[in-house]
Amino acid sequence: MIALTVNGTRHQVDVPPDTPLLWVIREVIGLTGTKFGCGMSLCGACTVHVEGRAIRSCVTPVSAVAGKEVTTIEGIPESHPVKQAWIADDVPQCGWCQPGQIMAATALLATNPKPDDAAIDEAMEGILCRCGTYQRIRRAIHRAAGTPAKGGAS
Structure with missing residues (x-):
């Protein structure tokens, strides 16, 4: 089990540690606003924040963000x-x-x-x-x- 916080909600996910964060966000947690584009960190469609820093979630293993705060597009208020x-x-x-x-x-x-x-x-x-x-x-x-x-x- 890997613990991470996404948009202020704590999650425990049962996935292999090398699973790309993008697939955990989309397929396990169910937040589909973050998009898959290339899978190689070339297009940026999968960009999320980890501890406030923009990263490419398609090449970031979920184990790299264990215990950290992840923000997706759904976590940015409409009033921003x-x-x-x-x-x-x-x-x-x-x-x-x-x-x-x-x-x-x-x-x-x-x-x-x-x-x-x-x-x-x-x-x-x-x-x-x-x-x-x-x-x-x-x-x-x-x-x-x-x-x-x-x-x-x-």
Whole structure:
């Protein structure tokens, strides 16, 4: 049994220790907002927070987060400035990457509340958007941070 806390709820999961955290979140705990994209930590659709840090859950064994606090997209309140900015800037199209994008953006703003474009680009690097909404993503992060967007793609 492996103990972990997800979105404030403690769970005991009976899975092999090398089971990817993504599958524990989705299949064992039943939170399906975190998406499977590539399974190789290349696309970022599976991004969650562990102790406030954005990580790729598809390559993180559940044993690595034993006893730690995990936050998924379901654990980010609808009233969070990032989620509100996503709506205001009409960011999602297909929506597949959005949980990972939002999780990376909230982790960025938690450590850097007024990021410039370079900081945004660095934090969002590797979170792929098949629809190409990178300009809207950057604009939404600026909106959530209360800083002016300078334009351009991220």
